[in-house]
Amino acid sequence: MKIRPFLKWVGGKTQLIKEIEKRMPKNFNNYLEPFIGGGALFFNMHNSNNNFIINDISSELINAYKAIKENPQKLMKLLDEHELNHGLNSKEYYFLIREQDRDINWNKKNIFIKTARLIYLNKTCFNGLYRVNKSGYFNVPWNKKEKIKLYEKNNILNLSRILNSNVEILNSDFENVCNYAQKGDFIFFDPPYDLIKKDTFDNYTKDKFGIEGQKRLSNLAHKLKEKGCYVMITNHNTPLINELYKDFTIDVVPVKRMINSNGEGRVGIETIIYNY
Secondary structure, eight states: OOOOOSSOOTTOOGGGHHHHHHHSOSSOSOEEESSOTTOHHHHHTTTSOOOEEEEOSOHHHHHHHHHHHHOHHHHHHHHHHHHHHHHHSHHHHHHHHHGGGGSTTGGGSOHHHHHHHHHHHHHHBGGGOOOBOTTSOBOOOBOOOSSOOOOOHHHHHHHHHHHTSSEEEEOSOHHHHGGGOOTTOEEEEOOSOOOSSTTSOOOSSSSOOHHHHHHHHHHHHHHHHHHTOEEEEEEEOOHHHHHHTTTSEEEEEEEEOSSOSSGGGGEEEEEEEEOO
């Protein structure tokens, strides 16, 4: 039963799965992923008997996981409605849905309505980019596609079954999540990457991660190491990252970036960092 990410998310690890798997610990207790994003590695591990804790700071993303867990049929019905309406007038409908989070009552909507909108926009916005402005409003242009397919039924149902087994879903800061970590647990961090250049995109949410976030994560990774946890981090191959983790193993690997408006910019050099 192969499960694929239901969203295209910045920093997705689908292209790096094989390299990550080569370096994962052979045996561990619980699995924690404080920056779940699109969930590619988590989905790839679903046949194991471990307990899982997945988390993200984006409440919109975490609500999507919760909606799929609680009632996938209800969600798919709403997605079918979006597909139908998009086919009637794609451009007008896209901007109508994109503007919904500006409504004063938007936060009162249930997680199924919000998740259906998130998936619809993800599949119909330019290059599948999730981006919000300083006010927290989604602001990506339309991708100009008139025909869309928002989901695969079996994929959503299989994901729902997995989320209802041995998975806890949290919406918190990454440090808070790691309070649950114990000796022998495996923690995989896929944070917003250190910037290669100033115009590199890192605005996953309205609150940027930045250099201070990288330093805070490094401090936490070292505390987890002292605790006896297995820690793995992915990031760009930058001087800052090499300095922060100079006492860890740092492997440099090439990877394709799926979200980049310039095709030549879709090949990059990343690091897989681990403490064991």
